[in-house]
Amino acid sequence: MDNTWVEISESALLHNLRGIKSLLSPATELMFVVKANGYGHGLRETASIAEKYPDIVHDYGVHLPEDGLFLRNSGIHKNIYILGYANATHIPLLVENDLIPVITNLELIPLFEKEARRQKKKVKITLKCETGTNRQGILFDDIPRYIQSLSNCASLELEGLSTHFANIEDTIDHSYAERQLMLFQKFIAAFKKAGFPLPKNHMACSAATLLFPETHFEMVRAGISSYGYWSSKETSLSFSGHPEKTLTLRPVLTWKTRIGQIKEVPPDSYIGYGCTFKTEYPTRLAILPVGYFDGYDRGISNTGYVLIHGKRAPLRGRVCMNMIIVDITHIPGCSLNDEVMLIGRSGNESISADTLASWTGTINYEILCRINPGIPRYMIS
Ligand SMILES: Cc1ncc(COP(=O)(O)O)c(C=O)c1O
Structure with a gap:
């Protein structure tokens, strides 16, 4: 008999994931963000439930390379993105296990290329762009340096660009988020012009996913809403201004x-x-x-x-x-x-x-x- 324990409702998780998926166009993939031990719900538990519904969850997002490895070793074959900082020592593990790094440092690119060649693999990578959070991300002015570095990397495939909103859940005034979206579109245009097809770009967290379809691109990254919570009162209020959309969230x-x-x-x-x-x-x-x-x-x-x-x-x-x-x-x-x-x-x-x-x-x-x-x-x- 446990003194203290947590129960995770499979039907609530499924209900939320299904509801979020219903807001996406059929071609848009849903990344289930399971970082921080599945937002406290348990990495193993949440992923094992989501794995039963491959038509809903296409990708996983974790912070730590170790968590990505754990999911891979648990038999998950889907795309696993490492949203946090993967340093140089993580590279062999990421390449070997097909874990997709979200890169924000130029010096890592040749190291990934070297390891990809050593393991004779084509390695997918994502570049994260700085659009206004001033956290992780490459600067717009540095794009030429990244393009030059990547053009020497035949073993790397730049799958797409990503970015993250600064205050989309903190306010009902979304003008800052709109500026971030515009800058992200400029990043995409610059890389496409340089010949990178970028089949999979992503920027939307839960609030953006629920509120703004124009932020969905090819994939959304939903965390808190999957677990049955609104990102904030402001998000819930903004959502209620869209009577054409319906979504109920059930705490998991x-x-x-x-x-x-x-x-x-x-x-x-x-x-x-x-x-x-x-x-x-x-x-x-x-x-x-x-x-x-x-x-x-x-x-x-x-x-x-x-x-x-x-x-x-x-x-x-x-x-x-x-x-x-x-x-x-x-x-x-x-x-x-x-x-x-x-x-x-x-x-x-x-x-x-x-x-x-x-x-x-x-x-x-x-x-x-x-x-x-x-x-x-x-x-x-
Ligand atoms: C890069 C990134 N994407 C997506 C998410 C998911 O955000 P949310 O839980 O608001 O959906 C997070 C969460 O912190 C994140 O750091």
């Missing part, structure tokens, strides 16, 4: 723990580290075996609640490394080992990753992907 992940001890304490008792909470009435407490080590943010101390028997049990005192303490005075019938909902639905109440994010001033992405990978994930229908 449920996070549960159990009651590990029940005790009664009198009024004026301090609770937890730092004595930050003092009881005002005779209080029944439940001690739960989950804490910030597990990804339950310490910022929720004295702020949030969990669900027990469909009722809210407020946190008392600080979130500890491996424990939290909640008030169950008003919840009758609680027993040792009873299930407790940290993220999910219980009776008429629910707690989502958005709820937790609002308590700590962060975003649903961070809440989900910080759930400790060591916590067991179980796939349910």
Whole structure:
């Protein structure tokens, strides 16, 4: 019996992926972004579900070369893109396992070419373009240097260009995103003019995928929406301005723990580290075996609640490394080992990753992907 565990709903994941796919033209591929341990849902679990639906998911996106290798070794034959930084030492592994690098450094190109020749392979690569995020990406003014380098690389195939939006989910004013799109189109035009056919370009994250078909190009890269969450309130609001489109998202992940001890304490008792909470009435407490080590943010101390028997049990005192303490005075019938909902639905109440994010001033992405990978994930229908 686990103390704390996560359940992953196959039907919810399928529902979301299918809904996203329905917004794409038939020729546009859907990359399922499974970086950060499948946004906390489990890399193995999420990919193994998606693999059952090859008509929906065509490609995977991970951050780490190691994660790409893990997927390949799990028997996945589809395209796997390494969205993060692959350094020179990763090159033999990427070439050997047909993992597609997203390159942002000129000096890596001849190294890929050398390794491709050594392994007698034609190697696909993507170049990432700087269009306004000022994170990864090659500068527009450097295009001639990349074109020159690639023209000496017969063993490399520049499959396409990619870029990433800076603030498409942060606002309902999408003028900055439009400027990024225009600059990306200029990058594509420059490479095509130099003779690179670029069969597969991509820039759309979830928000762009849901809102702007003109950003879809040949593939979209959907992360958070696949897991059943809107990128932001602004994205959801902007989407509602398109009555011609329909999409419902169903959260895929449920996070549960159990009651590990029940005790009664009198009024004026301090609770937890730092004595930050003092009881005002005779209080029944439940001690739960989950804490910030597990990804339950310490910022929720004295702020949030969990669900027990469909009722809210407020946190008392600080979130500890491996424990939290909640008030169950008003919840009758609680027993040792009873299930407790940290993220999910219980009776008429629910707690989502958005709820937790609002308590700590962060975003649903961070809440989900910080759930400790060591916590067991179980796939349910
Ligand atoms: C390069 C890249 N593409 C796509 C995504 C997916 O974004 P989202 O989860 O908003 O769909 C991410 C996520 O951070 C990313 O870094």
